[in-house]
Amino acid sequence: MPDQFEDFQGQVGVTIDESEPWWPLLPEHEHGPRPNVLIILFDDMGFAHLNCYGSTIDTPNINRLADEGLRYSNFHVTPLCSPTRASLMTGRNHHAVGMRTIANFHDTGFTNMRASVSKHSATLAEMLQARGYATYMVGKWHLSPAEENGPAGPYENWPLQRGFDRYYGFLSGATDQFYPELTHDNHHILPPKSPEEGYHVTEDLVDNGISFLRDKQSHRPDQPFFMYFALGAVHEPHQSPPEYVEKYRGRFDAGWDEVRREWYERQLASGIIPPDTELADRNPGVKRWEDLSDNGKLFAARLFEAFAGFLDHTDAQLGRLLQHLEDSGLLDNTIVVLTSDNGASGMGGPMGMLSIVAGGNGISTNDGELMLRGPGRPPATEEAERLEAWQSRLGDIGGPRSWTDIPWGWAQVANTPLRWYKSDAHGGGVRVPLIVRWPERVPQGQIRDQFHYVTDIVPTVLDVLGESVPDSYKGLAQMPVHGKSMAYTFKDPDAESNKGVQYFEMWGHRAIWMDGWKAVTRHFRGRPYDEDDWELFNLAEDFSETNNLAGQEPERLQKMIHRWWIEAGRYNVLPLDDRTITGGPSQRPGNPHDGLHYRYYPPTAHLHGRVSPMLQLGDWKITAEVERESTDQEGVLFAHGSMAGGVSFYIQDNRLCLDFNSREDVTVGRSDSELPAGMTTVSATLASSADKSGVVTLFVDGEESGTIAIPDTSGIAVRGGADIGADHYSPTTGSYDAPFEFAGTIHVLDIRVTPKGTLPRPQTPREASESG
Secondary structure, three states, X not given: OOOOOOOOOOEOOOOHHHOEOOOOOOHHHHXXXXXEEEEEEEOOOOOOOXXXXXXXXXXXXXXXXXXXXXXXXXXXXXXOHHHHHHHHHHOOOOOOOOEOOOHHHOOOOOOOEOOOOOOOOOOHHHHHHOOOOEEEEEEEOOOOOHHHXXXXXXXXXXXXXXOOOEEEEEOOOOOOOOOOXXXXXXXXXXXXXXXXXXXXXXXXXXXXXXXXHHXXXXXXXXXXXXXXXXXXXXXXOOOXXXXXXXXXXXXXXXXXXXXXXXXXXXXXXXXXXXXXXXXOOOOOOOOOHHHOOHHHHHHHHHHHHHHXXXXXXXXXXXXXXXXXXXXXXXXXXXXXXXXXXXXXXXXXXXXXXXEOOEEOOOOEOOOOOEHHXXXXXXXXXXXXXXXXXXXXXXXXXXXXXXXXXXOHHHHHHHOOOOOOXXXXXXXXXXXXXXXXXXXXXXXXXXXXXXXXXXXXXXXXXXXXXXXXXXXXXXXXXXXXXXXXXXXXXXXXXXXXXXXXXXXXXXXXXXXXXXXXXEEEEOXXXXXXXXXXXOEEEEOOOOOOOOOOOXXXXXXXXXHHHHHHHHHHHHOOOOOOOOOOOOOOOOOOOOOXXXXXXXXXXXXXXXXXXXXXXXHHHEEEEEEEEEEEOOOOXXXXXXXXXXXXXXXXXXXXXXXXXXXXXXXXXXXXXXXXXXXXXEEEEEXXXXXXXXXXXXEEEEEEOOEXXXXXXXXXXOOOOOOOOEEEOOOOOOOOOOOOOOOOEOOOEEEEEEEEEEEOOOOOOOOXXXXXXXXO
C-alpha cells in the first residue's frame, strides 16, 4: 500500500468492490456538543458607564446580561486599545507578543513593539479554529501595523490570517460612525448606504454578525462558533441617530460634579463597589461645574448627551444580536463575555471636542495642564471665543458633521469613583466592567471581587471548554499563556484571587498589583524614570486609590517597584519608550511611504487613512493623466481627508479645480482656462511658507493655469483616507454632490510630497538585516 498522509481507517483492495470507504468525522461530530463563545469588547468604556455599573444611561440589554450572569468589580485591562486586544486574543502580556502601544504607532524596531501579534502567540481564534469552531470577527481589529492596512496588504496580520473564517469591520482604531473605512474578509468595501439613507456602523456590524450566524446555522447547525465582536463604541467620535441624542436632552444639565456623585451613590447601593469606597477628588485640570461659563456648561452638557445617546444606541444593537441568538435557540449554550479595552478617555481635553480639528489634544499632566500643547491652557479669551463660535453648531453634535469627544470632567464621571483616564495605569485607565453569562455554570445576578486581568479571558474559555494551549502552532513554538483561569470564581464568591502579581506599563506610566496592593506612577517624556513619584495603595481597603500609603510603607513600596522591574524583564517590557505620538512614516523598510512618492493606476480601492499619501507633511505635487471623450465629463480625480480637512482635486464645468479644506475652512480654486477633450495631463502643486500660508498652482499640459492663495496649509486632517476617481466618504468640500465620480478615465495618478523638516529615514532592507 502506498504511503498515505491521512489517517485512513477504511480498507483498500484491488477493486472498489473489495474496498471499504471511510470518511473522517466533521469536527462538530468528532468532539460532540460544545458551547459557543461570544466576546463583546467595548472601546473606551469606563468603569461606571453601564447602567448596571452605576450610570443613569439606559443599557437594558446589557443589564439583562448582568442580571443573568456575573458582574466583576475588580477586573483590569491594559491602559490602551491595541495592547488590550492583543492580550484578550492571546492570553499573554502585550509587550511579550509585540504590542507595547497602539498598532498605528508603527513597528519601532524592537520586539516589544512590532505593531502586530507574534506568530509565536496563537490567538484564541486560531486555537478554536483548529478544534473545529467556526470563527467570526466583527468590528474593530487594530492589531496590524497601520501601514499594512492598504488594499494590497500585506495581509498576514489581518483577521482572516489570524484564525478567523470571516471578518466584517474596520482595521484601524477610531472610526467615523457614519463614514467608516470598511473591510470585508480580505478586501476593502464602501459602506452599503449613506448617513442620509440611515447608515450607522454599529447597525451594519450587527447586521453582518447576524448574517454570519445565519449562514452557519443554515448549513452547519451543529458546529459551535466563536465570535469576537469588537465595537467602535464608545470611542470618539460619539455619533448616533438623532433620536438617541435627543432622548438625553437636558438630562445632564446639573453638571459633572452632581452626576458623578449620583452615579457613585448608585454604585454603593448596587454593591458594585465596597461600602467604604471614597469618591476620588476631581482630577487636576477638572473645573468645578459651577465655575464654567454658561456657554461652557451648555457645550459640555450637549457633548455628554451625544455620548449617552451613542451608548444607548449601541445597547439597542447588541440587543438585536442577543435576540437573534435567543430566537435561534443558541443563547443559553453561548458563553457571553462583555468588557472594555480600557477606561474612559480624557483626550477630549478640559473643554471637550466638537470636531477633529477643533479642540481635544487632551492628555493631562499631573498638574492638569495639556501635555500635547505645552504649559498652560488656552487663554480665557481664546476659550471663550471658541465656545461662543461653537454655540451655532450645537445641533451638529452627535451627527455626521461632528467628531465629538467629552471633556475631562465627564470622562472622570465615566470612571467613577476612580482617578485619571485611558492611557494611565491608575484605576481610571485600567479597571473596567466585566460581565459573564452562561447559564450552565455561571450563577445569576451576583458580583465577584477577585482581582483579574485581561490575559485571564483566554485561559478561562479554554478551561471551561476542556481545551489546552498548543505547544506549537503551524510549526512555530508557542510561548506559554500568562493568564490564569477565572472559572473558579463562578461557584465560589469568597475564593481568594489566584493572581499573585500583574504589572502595567504604557508610555512610561507604570504600576504593579501584588497580593492586593498596588504601586503606580504617572510618567511624562523628558523626566528621568528614576525621578518618577510612585504611589502605594491597599486596594483591599481603598477601591478608588485615594489613600496614598507610600510614606507609611516605604519598604513595601520599594519591594513592589523592584518586583515591577523583574516582571518587566520577564515579559519583554524593555526598553521603556515614553513617546506618545509618531505621526510620520514608519522607519520599517518597505512601507508605502518610502520616499513619499505615490503612483496609482486607477481604478483602485479606497486608501485607508495611514496608507494614503501624507500630504500633511509638507509641500506636494499631484499629477493626473486623464482622458475624456467630451468636455462634459467631470468628477473627482483625487480626494484626501474628510469634511474636517483635506484636499479635493477635480474637474467641474470643464475647469481644473482644487479645494483646500483647512480645519473646515475651505478655499476654492479654478483654472484660468478650460480643459481640452482627449488625453490631458493636469497638475497641482503646493508651495507653503514659514507662516503656514501657501500657494497652489494649477497646470494643464505643463502650462500654468491659475494660482490659489491658501491662508493656512496646516489644517489637513489625517483621517478619512483618500479616493481616486471619487470622493466616497466624508466629503472634503461642498462644491459638488459626493461622491462625484469622474466620468472619464484616469490612466495614472502621481503624487510627490516634499516634507518640511527632516523625517526619520526608513532603513534599507540590508540595514535592517545587519542591525538584527
